[in-house]
Amino acid sequence: MKKIIFLLLFINISFAQNEYPIVLIHGFFGWGNDEMGDYRYWGGKKDIQKKLEENGFKVINVSVGPISSNWDRAIEVYHQLKGGQVDYGSNHSKKYGLIQKPSDKIYKGLYPEWGSNNPVHLVGHSMGGQTARMLQYLLENEFYINDSLNLKEESALLGNSQKGWISSITSLATPHDGSTLADIVTKTFPFIQYFIGLAGVVGTNFYDFDLSQWEINRKPNENWYKYVQRMRNHEAWNTKNISSWDLSLDGAAEINSFLNASPDVYYFSYSFSATKKDELTGYHIPNKDVFLLIRSRAKLLGSRVVFTSNGSETDSTWWENDGIVNSRSMKGPTTGQNGADPIVEYSASEPLMQGQWYTFESIKLDHYQSVGHMLSNEKREMLDSIYIEHAQLLWSLPKY
Numbered sequence: 001m002k003k004i005i006f007l008l009l010f011i012n013i014s015f016a017q018n019e020y021p022i023v024l025i026h027g028f029f030g031w032g033n034d035e036m037g038d039y040r041y042w043g044g045k046k047d048i049q050k051k052l053e054e055n056g057f058k059v060i061n062v063s064v065g066p067i068s069s070n071w072d073r074a075i076e077v078y079h080q081l082k083g084g085q086v087d088y089g090s091n092h093s094k095k096y097g098l099i100q101k102p103s104d105k106i107y108k109g110l111y112p113e114w115g116s117n118n119p120v121h122l123v124g125h126s127m128g129g130q131t132a133r134m135l136q137y138l139l140e141n142e143f144y145i146n147d148s149l150n151l152k153e154e155s156a157l158l159g160n161s162q163k164g165w166i167s168s169i170t171s172l173a174t175p176h177d178g179s180t181l182a183d184i185v186t187k188t189f190p191f192i193q194y195f196i197g198l199a200g201v202v203g204t205n206f207y208d209f210d211l212s213q214w215e216i217n218r219k220p221n222e223n224w225y226k227y228v229q230r231m232r233n234h235e236a237w238n239t240k241n242i243s244s245w246d247l248s249l250d251g252a253a254e255i256n257s258f259l260n261a262s263p264d265v266y267y268f269s270y271s272f273s274a275t276k277k278d279e280l281t282g283y284h285i286p287n288k289d290v291f292l293l294i295r296s297r298a299k300l301l302g303s304r305v306v307f308t309s310n311g312s313e314t315d316s317t318w319w320e321n322d323g324i325v326n327s328r329s330m331k332g333p334t335t336g337q338n339g340a341d342p343i344v345e346y347s348a349s350e351p352l353m354q355g356q357w358y359t360f361e362s363i364k365l366d367h368y369q370s371v372g373h374m375l376s377n378e379k380r381e382m383l384d385s386i387y388i389e390h391a392q393l394l395w396s397l398p399k400y
Contacts, residue, residue, distance in 0.1 A: 018167050018399040020120050021058045021111055022391060024049060025077060027126025027173075028243050032063025042125075043372035051384055057391045060110050060120075064131065065210045067231075069241045070255065072098075072213060073127075074135035076105065078157045081120070083109025087155035088213060090145045096241040102212040116164035121394045125371050126325065129174025129269070130246060132166075133259040133333075139165050140262060168266035168394055173322055173370045176269070177329040178252030180306045180318055181297055182244055211236070249335070250309045256336030263355040266397055268346070268390070271330040271359060272322040274366035275302050284319040290366045291374050294323035298366075301326060324367035332357035352397065 026032075026041045033040055033049060042048040042061065049059045062080045064073040072088060079086045086105035093100035114120060122132040143158040145151045152159040175182075209227075211217065214236050218227050236242050245251035261267060275284035275298055284302030286295045301321035306314045320327040334340035342356035352358065363386070369375050372383060 022121045024061045025124040025128035027128045033061045067243045070134040073131040081111045098213040119167045121168045123170045125172045129171025132169045170268040172270045175325045175329045176333040177335045178249035179325045182247040183306045253335040256333040261341040267357040269359045271362045274322045298323040322367040331359045
């Protein structure tokens with residue numbers, strides 16, 4: 001009888017709900033919850049974080065470099081959660097000429113108890129999904145300053161293997177295989193026109209590119225135009241340690257070769273679409289309610305062929321898009337040297353497994369509507385329910 005009671009207790013503990021904090025990681029050109037006045041990245045004029053909290057979920061909102069590489073962004077997520085001074089790593093900093101430990105990036109820690117006994121659910125929008133995968137990679141591996149001398153990186157993140165810190169990763173509109181927009185428009189400053197337009201609406205006094213590791217910050221009283229011009233000419237854009245590389249098809253394929261799915265993590269991906277096939281041309285054209293500033297981009301994504309460095313080219317399966325990211329790229333990573341991660345359709349009737357991506361039916365929203373921008377009341381209610389229902393799913397996952 002005692003053995004049966006012990007077994008039941010063990011099962012109950014093992015499969016208890018993992019009500020861990022949900023960490024929101026913004027995408028390219030994103031911002032923290034209080035950095036644009038009352039206009040939120042996660043929600044626009046509304047607040048998705050607050051909505052989730054009102055429904056009983058614990059939510060943490062981080063703010064990382066809006067145009068930094070996924071490596072730099074992931075390290076910033078770690079230190080914002082755990083606390084301490086950001087350390088980009090000795091080898092990484094020397095390779096790209098970075099300040100390894102910027103003096104302005106020291107954090108108290110939003111979740112200092114974070115660890116294998118207190119893991120988190122990572123939820124990333126757009127590039128934030130790539131950043132979440134990079135954070136998993138950095139946590140689970142040890143990095144060396146000198147292999148022959150067995151000399152490890154000094155930081156707690158890079159110098160140690162720390163598994164079990166992430167329960168799940170969810171991506172929303174993430175360019176896992178890159179976005180052809182990064183290749184079509186420009187590889188030096190993608191999407192800048194959109195953001196200048198948005199910044200003109202919400203105000204530019206709040207915004208900083210947060211690149212102190214490159215020794216370039218917005219100067220006091222420096223106007224937006226001069227700041228952007230300095231950014232356009234910065235040497236960072238000629239390296240692979242920047243967002244424009246990670247978001248390109250070649251860059252995404254490179255990081256997909258080592259950002260592999262972990263057998264200890266649950267993965268979910270949400271795909272979005274804001275275009276439809278034109279029966280006359282076969283191209284994809286934007287739906288009527290697509291945000292005006294990205295309609296032209298939706299047309300470009302819906303009709304152009306892009307060549308990668310290995311000589312391959314995209315086909316018509318890349319044309320459906322949300323105005324910024326190709327819909328086929330959102331399901332999960334497929335272009336790494338080791339092949340695609342396992343990707344399956346989500347079914348509520350089947351038990352979930354770690355180590356593979358569960359993708360959902362495509363949602364008819366554009367890239368910015370997927371995080372609450374420029375939404376009708378009807379679509380706002382739909383989006384709120386998607387976030388709440390997914391949070392409920394995350395908290396119902398088996399706890400091992």
